[in-house]
Amino acid sequence: MSTYVxxxxxxxxxxxxxxxxxxxxxxxxxIGFTSVRTYIASGNVVFSSRLxxxxxxxxxxxxxxxxxxxxxxxxxRTGAELSAVLDGNPFRSAAPNRTMAIFLDAPPPPDTLxxxxxxxxxxxxxxxxxxxxxxxxxxxxxxxxxxxxxNGTARNMNTVATLAEWxxx
Numbered sequence: 001m002s003t004y005v006x007x008x009x010x011x012x013x014x015x016x017x018x019x020x021x022x023x024x025x026x027x028x029x030x031i032g033f034t035s036v037r038t039y040i041a042s043g044n045v046v047f048s049s050r051l052x053x054x055x056x057x058x059x060x061x062x063x064x065x066x067x068x069x070x071x072x073x074x075x076x077r078t079g080a081e082l083s084a085v086l087d088g089n090p091f092r093s094a095a096p097n098r099t100m101a102i103f104l105d106a107p108p109p110p111d112t113l114x115x116x117x118x119x120x121x122x123x124x125x126x127x128x129x130x131x132x133x134x135x136x137x138x139x140x141x142x143x144x145x146x147x148x149x150x151n152g153t154a155r156n157m158n159t160v161a162t163l164a165e166w167x168x169x
């Protein structure tokens with residue numbers, strides 16, 4: 001049995017992708033996931049399953065699409081992988097609410113940094129299957145565009161820490 005964390009894309013952000021966390025828990029349990037726990041309304045769920053990571057992703061995305069009537073991406077990490085994201089944060093001395101991990105399905109492409117535009121005071125580093133961004137001046141006025149992050153989803157380090165802690169419990 002493995003512990004996984006699913007990070008959903010574009011759920012309950014800016015009035016789009018409405019999904020109650022109680023409904024997300026029910027979906028996960030109907031697939032057979034156990035010890036299901038959601039964290040804040042932005043689509044974070046921790047659970048256990050005997051399925052492989054790819055099967056977890058496929059099953060969850062099918063249920064989400066049936067519910068929403070359109071594809072909803074889910075980025076999946078094991079508890080150990082999420083802890084490694086937290087430990088690998090190159091901006092640990094920065095405010096955790098201004099430091100994001102943008103989760104991807106695959107390693108960032110080699111041209112990720114070269115393709116970035118609109119960079120101001122942001123610091124950016126590449127991880128295993130994530131892109132770290134420290135928004136020194138906050139995200140509100142940032143013009144940063146990262147093409148490689150198009151199909152990813154971002155979480156700040158406070159959220160990553162909580163999810164990693166839950167997944168380890």
